[in-house]
Amino acid sequence: MPSTEMTRGTARRAKVSPGHVRAHNRALVLQTLFQNGEPLSRADLARRTELTRVTISDLVAELIDGGLLVEHGARRASGPGKPAILVDIDRSGHQVVGIDLSGADAFVGVVMDLDGTEIARASVPRPADRAGDEAVEATISLARQLVAVATRPLLGVGIGAQGIVAPDGRVLVSPNLGWHDVPLESLVHEALDLPVIVANDANAAALAEWILGASGSELLLVRMGRGFGAALLFDGRPVLGTRNAAGEIGHVTVGTDGGPLCACGKHGCLEAWVSAQALASRIAAGEDRAIVLREAAERLGIALAPVVGVLDLAEIVIAGPAELYDDDFIAHTIATLRERTLADFHDGVQVARSSQGEDIVLRGAVAMVMSGRLGVA
Incomplete structure (x- = not known):
């Protein structure tokens, strides 16, 4: 971008x-x-x-x-x-393809106009974990399907991908997809001969909140699904960090009292405490739902408190399945955050659920293209 x-x-x-x-x-x-x-x-x-x-x-x-x-x-x-x-x-005279590679079961894509109205949708099955080249081929196949059903000139293709993504659209690492230094942006561009922008899925989601939603230009977005991701916007621009890994706090250990076993092998990682997959698994195993969700909200608040203190954030947006991250979850997160930050300065931070629904990454991928091609952010 x-x-x-x-x-x-x-x-x-x-x-x-x-x-x-x-x-x-x-x-x-x-x-x-x-x-x-x-x-x-x-x-x-x-x-x-x-x-x-x-x-x-x-x-x-x-x-x-x-x-x-x-x-x-x-x-x-x-x-x-x-x-x-x-x-x-000309809001209806141009369209954008947006693709979300973060789904548990499928890669999903849409064609949208410049007002965010959906024109068409398609999906392909998500390849097996660590599929490598097969995942690249599935991405290109989905993009081709969407380009074929666009009804107006396309400004470009935006792709939100899990993992660490460099500014030039190289996926430096995405363990679930088996990608290491994969030039995804270049590969899709060569296949389609269209402008392509690839970014981390959480960064895409944050842009959706800013460009297509009601959030301000400075916010922290926390996205929870199969894993955990966070993205920081300042002045409407994603903060990438010196190694393009800003926001990668899912494997920060929250507390010293152990906790659930994480896929990385440690106990008590933030992802193991709060990801939708982890919460659903614990509830399905018979743990008390209310206790599981309250513990998760408290751990999220503990993790966010030092971030708020360091960055003096004004707004935090939580994205994830509404049946898990409900009003009670938000309330417990806010209460823990208030207990652990300086009231005179940080009580005003706003914590709210995303306004973009389940399509937040898709809409964010569209927003990336609008930002990159039109400069609307």
């Missing part, structure tokens, strides 16, 4: 080319229209972006020629003079 990140201290010394300025202004126009949700006039855009009317007129003409914007006719006149012509993103 294209990045505009720049470290402090270098911003004033860096030379900015006219091309970069134009790309920034172009993204600013698209972002303004996307977030507004309805058509604006060129004068509206000039006021909101603080760009000159000449610059706006030039950019709008370019974006209309490129098929990204459309005119919506004249605004109803409210005084003398020529009525303003309204423009907006």
Whole structure:
């Protein structure tokens, strides 16, 4: 995904080319229209972006020629003079393919328009664990199926994958799929001849909350399913870390009192305490449901407290099956978090369930493409 990140201290010394300025202004126009949700006039855009009317007129003409914007006719006149012509993103005229590789039983994909409306859906059986090349072939097969059923020009393909993913779309490691340094983004691009963006599934989910949901641009998303994943957004951008492994806290041991056995061989890992698979297994084995869920919520709160303290977070979003991560689970998590953080500063942190439902990674994969191709984030 294209990045505009720049470290402090270098911003004033860096030379900015006219091309970069134009790309920034172009993204600013698209972002303004996307977030507004309805058509604006060129004068509206000039006021909101603080760009000159000449610059706006030039950019709008370019974006209309490129098929990204459309005119919506004249605004109803409210005084003398020529009525303003309204423009907006061609939300139904372009589509995006989103693919989620994190499911327990299947790889799932959708075709969506720029408003997040689903156009088509397809899936392929999830290959056996550590399938390696077979998992790559299944991903490409699913992508081809979705491309074939798109009804409008495609902006690209977004893929949310389990594991550690580099900015260039290489899956550095995904143990469940048997991937080690797999250039998934390049392989799918070569197969489809379309723009492709691959990212960690939790990072994709966080973008769904920001771009397609109601969350702010700075949040921690915690996603629990077959495993455990977390993603951190600052200013609408995923924080990747020096080794592209930011958010990989599933195998941090929570407490010194033992706990459930984790797949990694340790006892008491956060994933073993709170993942949907772990909770379902314990409940199916006859453990008391209320106790299992309360313990899990408390362990999650214990794990999140130092993160909140270090980062001064404003918002935490919890994504996972609603039948497990219900209101009581959220309440117990918040109570533990409050007990372990500084009230004067951290009592205001918001903890809530995701608004994106089970398709959060699919929608996040679409959001990645919109962010990368349109700059709407």
